[in-house]
Amino acid sequence: MFAEPSDREALRFGENSLTYAELHRAAGTLAERLRGHTRVAVWATSTLETCVAVVAGLLAGVAIVPLNPKIGERELEHILGDSKPDLILRDEPVRLGTPGAFEEPGPETPALVIYTSGTTGPPKGVVLPRRALTSNIDALAKAWQWTGDDVLVHGLPLFHVHGLGIGILGALRLGGSVRHVKFSPEAIGQELATGATMMFGVPTMYHRIAEAVEQNRELADQFRNARLLVSGSAALPASDHERIARATGQGIVERYGMSETLMNVSMRFDGDRRPGAVGLPVDGVDVQVVDELGNDVGVGTIGEIEVRGPNLFLEYLNRPDATEKAFREGWFKTGDMAVRDPDGYIRIVGRRATDLIKSGGYKIGAGEIENALLEHPAVAEVAVTGEPDHDLGERIVAWVVPSGEAPEPDELSDHVARLLSPHKRPRVVRYLDSLPRNEMGKVLKRELSQEDCHRDGRWARPAIPVTSVDQPAELPLQAT
Numbered sequence: 001m002f003a004e005p006s007d008r009e010a011l012r013f014g015e016n017s018l019t020y021a022e023l024h025r026a027a028g029t030l031a032e033r034l035r036g037h038t039r040v041a042v043w044a045t046s047t048l049e050t051c052v053a054v055v056a057g058l059l060a061g062v063a064i065v066p067l068n069p070k071i072g073e074r075e076l077e078h079i080l081g082d083s084k085p086d087l088i089l090r091d092e093p094v095r096l097g098t099p100g101a102f103e104e105p106g107p108e109t110p111a112l113v114i115y116t117s118g119t120t121g122p123p124k125g126v127v128l129p130r131r132a133l134t135s136n137i138d139a140l141a142k143a144w145q146w147t148g149d150d151v152l153v154h155g156l157p158l159f160h161v162h163g164l165g166i167g168i169l170g171a172l173r174l175g176g177s178v179r180h181v182k183f184s185p186e187a188i189g190q191e192l193a194t195g196a197t198m199m200f201g202v203p204t205m206y207h208r209i210a211e212a213v214e215q216n217r218e219l220a221d222q223f224r225n226a227r228l229l230v231s232g233s234a235a236l237p238a239s240d241h242e243r244i245a246r247a248t249g250q251g252i253v254e255r256y257g258m259s260e261t262l263m264n265v266s267m268r269f270d271g272d273r274r275p276g277a278v279g280l281p282v283d284g285v286d287v288q289v290v291d292e293l294g295n296d297v298g299v300g301t302i303g304e305i306e307v308r309g310p311n312l313f314l315e316y317l318n319r320p321d322a323t324e325k326a327f328r329e330g331w332f333k334t335g336d337m338a339v340r341d342p343d344g345y346i347r348i349v350g351r352r353a354t355d356l357i358k359s360g361g362y363k364i365g366a367g368e369i370e371n372a373l374l375e376h377p378a379v380a381e382v383a384v385t386g387e388p389d390h391d392l393g394e395r396i397v398a399w400v401v402p403s404g405e406a407p408e409p410d411e412l413s414d415h416v417a418r419l420l421s422p423h424k425r426p427r428v429v430r431y432l433d434s435l436p437r438n439e440m441g442k443v444l445k446r447e448l449s450q451e452d453c454h455r456d457g458r459w460a461r462p463a464i465p466v467t468s469v470d471q472p473a474e475l476p477l478q479a480t
């Protein structure tokens with residue numbers, strides 16, 4: 001699964017690094033302890049220790065459950081209760097012992113369990129087998145001409161498939177190096193100026209890079225020298241793509257993926273880097289765009305993306321119902337809506353579910369935030385929506401009917417951060433007298449975001465002035 005031991009640097013986090021030889025010893029030593037277990041949770045701080053623990057799990061054939069180190073109490077309780085890990089590793093010291101040999105586990109052996117949000121309820125554990133990772137990394141290596149000579153820099157969290165599954169494990173399989181930084185355009189630029197050849201990031205990061213390189217010629221030149229910049233996890237706005245191209249000469253390579261499928265579609269290193277598109281299916285992955293009946297919609301018509309191939313997950317842990325519902329005749333239904341250009345290039349145009357929010361590249365379910373907010377004594381009713389945001393792609397908005405006096409928005413925001421995760425906190429909190437509902441009592445969320453709905457009086461004006469946590473200047477809602 002991984003490149004052979006050698007003196008090449010495998011991983012670097014700030015001052016700390018490990019060669020492939022050291023990584024094999026460190027991971028092998030820990031793997032001895034993991035042998036025989038089924039699942040092990042790892043407190044996925046952005047450290048060498050996390051990478052060693054994940055590699056150890058893979059050596060021992062034990063599934064790793066990475067935990068967001070900032071996870072809140074309710075979410076942690078859910079993940080531990082659902083995945084029932086045999087062990088939880090936290091800041092496990094790196095020990096360079098002399099481990100024995102490990103037999104390569106079979107391709108269907110679970111490798112990672114990644115928790116991902118749905119529209120309602122708590123996150124589901126996506127069980128990814130080894131063959132999904134190996135086949136997908138090899139397909140991406142081909143698409144991006146990614147080799148052991150590359151040095152990847154990224155500042156992504158290590159509890160999702162982007163930063164961990166493809167970022168760390170991809171480089172380690174191909175024999176290249178990874179340098180992990182706390183994300184800032186300057187930190188990435190610094191690495192690109194000193195040997196890093198490629199970068200992975202989410203669109204929020206590229207938006208911040210676009211702003212920074214336009215102001216700073218030296219930084220722009222650092223990005224100009226990169227071999228490859230890859231964006232994914234959410235749609236990269238064509239405007240940011242173009243701004244970066246103008247300032248640095250780099251056309252960003254976009255790819256489209258999911259926790260359940262890893263990477264499905266990507267631009268090629270030597271192909272057209274068309275702003276607003278995600279490219280062509282990667283090797284070995286079948287992609288179709290279909291209508292409600294499962295028929296191919298053809299060129300230029302919007303349909304849902306369905307995927308089939310060795311990149312797919314095994315199941316949602318403990319959720320056979322959800323697993324079954326996610327497939328149609330062997331095809332995984334992504335819920336993403338797309339159109340195909342005449343040359344096969346795919347453009348993602350939206351999502352089937354409005355209750356899924358992508359903020360900063362994180363997928364967040366409206367339902368889990370609503371449930372968390374309803375636990376707050378000052379919240380009588382609530383609806384959560386996503387609103388366009390230049391920086392985050394979408395920002396989380398909570399529409400709250402207070403049970404008495406409305407609390408400070410920060411209090412509700414912190415409440416969600418504490419219960420779930422900081423990235424799931426509402427960025428804007430708005431108070432209303434009531435929520436618009438249909439005859440069945442279901443909240444009509446689309447009406448919440450339509451500006452004219454308060455003009456036509458279908459929902460009451462805010463009980464107190466509209467209040468924003470993060471972006472007071474941008475609020476469109478001015479009740480009259």
Ligand code: MLC
Pocket residue numbers: 070155156157160161162163183202204205232233234256257258259359360361362363413414417418422423425
């Ligand atoms: C803020 N913070 C709080 C808080 N408010 N902590 C506790 N309580 C509160 N109320 C902290 C945060 O933890 C964070 O700490 C810091 O303040 C800033 O928080 P933020 O505002 O949420 O971060 P932001 O600057 O917006 O981050 C932007 C970002 C981040 C782009 C760096 O969103 C990010 O890392 N995104 C990547 C998501 C990702 O990897 N997705 C891939 C999913 S896989 P600190 O210490 O962190 O600064 C997938 C499939 C595929 O989608 O195709 O890839």
Ligand code: AMP
Pocket residue numbers: 116117231232233234235236254255256257258259260278334336348351358361362363
């Ligand atoms: P996650 O569940 O966190 O793995 O997020 C997967 C989702 O991210 C997909 O279903 C898409 O909605 C979205 N996504 C990933 N990459 C892209 C992309 N390049 N363009 C648009 N959406 C993307």
